[in-house]
Amino acid sequence: MQLSGKVALVTGAAQGLGKGCAEAILERGAKVALLDTNESAGQETAADFALKYGADRCTFILCDVTAKDQLEGAFQKVVDHFGGLDLVVNNAGILNEVQWEKCIDVNLVSVVRGCHLGLRYMGKQNGGNGGLIINMSSVAGLYAFPSPVYATTKAGVVGLTRSLGMDYKLGRDCVRVNALCPSFTTTAILADPEVPEDQYQHMKDMLERGGGLMQIPDVVKGLAKLLDEDDKNGAVLEVTVQGMKYHGDESGPWDRESGTHQPNLCIA
């Protein structure tokens, strides 16, 4: 996707992977709205980006993605402020197996809502110009992981992405939907996960056996790949210290015999 002059909305963008994704999008010439509940970090990031990329290209919007009205209001503000919307990165997420309903709300319910809003504002059938949605899942959404609710939310994001990314939908709305699945990456989420001790110990072990931590730029390379590969729709990209690979694009039983796959009908 060519991003010069386009408009992006990134949730959970005050810090961490969301901030890294937002900066990569700015570097490619787009305007970016940063949504987050962390007002001080969000304002600081926006001020930093304004200095580097221009005050007219970045704005912070205080938004709890789990509050339906706030998320809807934030999408409307972005369109009012920048005059359109072309790219949504549903990135905000937490790991909390104690307050597990909250974990589902932030990581899955809000991503469903973010996708619906993205389709509402970008979908051609609604008067939009088409666009791209990238959902932040995790390797935990692809393989067994010690924190089951977190893993469920991330697997849910994979299923959501694949199904919203069906080609017949693309033919109607011209909005591609893809997911990024990183492994352990150095950000604040690793610092203090609210999980029982056994889960924590097991994660430490997985981290060691998996080859250690990635850094934010490693994951941003995955975002760049999804931005560059305009033919990808419903794609799920695993990003680990071992490299990147697309997941699960084998045919279902309905296509298996013929080996056919309907081509994309529209490239946004």
Ligand SMILES: NC(=O)C1=CN([C@@H]2O[C@H](COP(=O)(O)OP(=O)(O)OC[C@H]3O[C@@H](n4cnc5c(N)ncnc54)[C@H](O)[C@@H]3O)[C@@H](O)[C@H]2O)C=CC1
């Ligand atoms: N760091 C890692 O190892 C991995 C992270 N992920 C995913 O990447 C995404 C970003 O996480 P990180 O940057 O690692 O963590 P982080 O904790 O540094 O950043 C998360 C951001 O989301 C914001 N946020 C949390 N709840 C929110 C809400 N209700 N509304 C709006 N904003 C909210 C936080 O304020 C924070 O700025 C998450 O979805 C996480 O599950 C996926 C795989 C690996």
Ligand SMILES: CCCCCC(=O)CC\C=C/C=C/C=C/[C@@H](O)[C@@H](O)CCCC(=O)O
């Ligand atoms: C194999 C799937 C990896 C998926 C990772 C995620 O989606 C994010 C998980 C969120 C929190 C995990 C916390 C884990 C903490 C411990 O492993 C701890 O050892 C991390 C230490 C970090 C460091 O050394 O700086």
